[in-house]
Amino acid sequence: MTPRYNIRLNVQDLTLSRGDQTLISDLTLALGPGQALWLTGPNGIGKTTLLLACAGLLTPDSGTAQWIQQDSELSSREALAYAAHRGPERSGLTLGEELAFWQSLNGDSLSLEERLTSVGLAGRTKTPVIGLSAGQRRRLSLARLMASDRAAWLMDEPLAGLDTDGRALVTSTLSRHLTDGGMALIASHQPVPINGVEALKLVLEPGA
Numbered sequence: 001m002t003p004r005y006n007i008r009l010n011v012q013d014l015t016l017s018r019g020d021q022t023l024i025s026d027l028t029l030a031l032g033p034g035q036a037l038w039l040t041g042p043n044g045i046g047k048t049t050l051l052l053a054c055a056g057l058l059t060p061d062s063g064t065a066q067w068i069q070q071d072s073e074l075s076s077r078e079a080l081a082y083a084a085h086r087g088p089e090r091s092g093l094t095l096g097e098e099l100a101f102w103q104s105l106n107g108d109s110l111s112l113e114e115r116l117t118s119v120g121l122a123g124r125t126k127t128p129v130i131g132l133s134a135g136q137r138r139r140l141s142l143a144r145l146m147a148s149d150r151a152a153w154l155m156d157e158p159l160a161g162l163d164t165d166g167r168a169l170v171t172s173t174l175s176r177h178l179t180d181g182g183m184a185l186i187a188s189h190q191p192v193p194i195n196g197v198e199a200l201k202l203v204l205e206p207g208a
């Protein structure tokens with residue numbers, strides 16, 4: 001069966017700074033369909049910064065991060081969905097409103113209730129996002145990724161705050177996405193298990 005997605009990421013000579021600190025210098029890497037990259041390293045080293053640059057949300061000092069599909073460059077908006085570390089906690093919406101918005105943007109194949117059920121949030125449509133626990137917010141972020149129909153998932157600390165079932169949900173969801181030809185860039189202090197796939201590991205270190 002032809003995989004659903006077919007995307008490549010080419011990072012070339014990327015140098016990134018925040019304020020007056022250069023965090024990443026001349027980074028080059030390439031990822032293809034079905035691959036995952038695990039970014040790790042100490043607090044403040046630049047993991048989120050690298051995700052933001054790959055998402056087109058931070059301008060590099062120099063170098064490029066390009067998303068390619070069949071020899072054509074995609075915008076980051078077309079290529080990826082981003083699950084930020086803090087999640088959608090500042091939303092003034094209910095869970096149902098928040099997720100319905102993402103479903104309407106992307107044409108999710110599941111109904112709202114089915115999508116919520118798939119991440120263990122059944123019956124929660126009327127709960128305000130601001131009233132979710134940390135683990136529930138993480139589950140909502142996962143639902144947003146699943147509803148996004150984007151080839152590349154950028155995930156910042158996807159296991160933070162999750163219970164055993166939640167961690168297993170991340171594993172199974174990621175495994176399915178990669179089997180579909182998707183890609184994942186994962187910033188995490190702990191390894192994120194993915195069935196049948198060993199993530200490439202990039203350890204960011206001071207002065208690297």
Ligand SMILES: Nc1ncnc2c1ncn2[C@@H]1O[C@H](COP(=O)(O)OP(=O)(O)OP(=O)(O)O)[C@@H](O)[C@H]1O
Pocket residue numbers: 018019023041042043044045046047048049050187
């Ligand atoms: N908006 C900003 N302006 C200036 N500096 C920033 C900004 N955001 C982050 N930084 C700094 O950039 C550095 C890297 O931050 P980043 O969030 O990328 O680290 P991280 O590796 O993801 O850390 P953690 O493991 O704590 O999540 C930190 O020193 C941080 O203080």
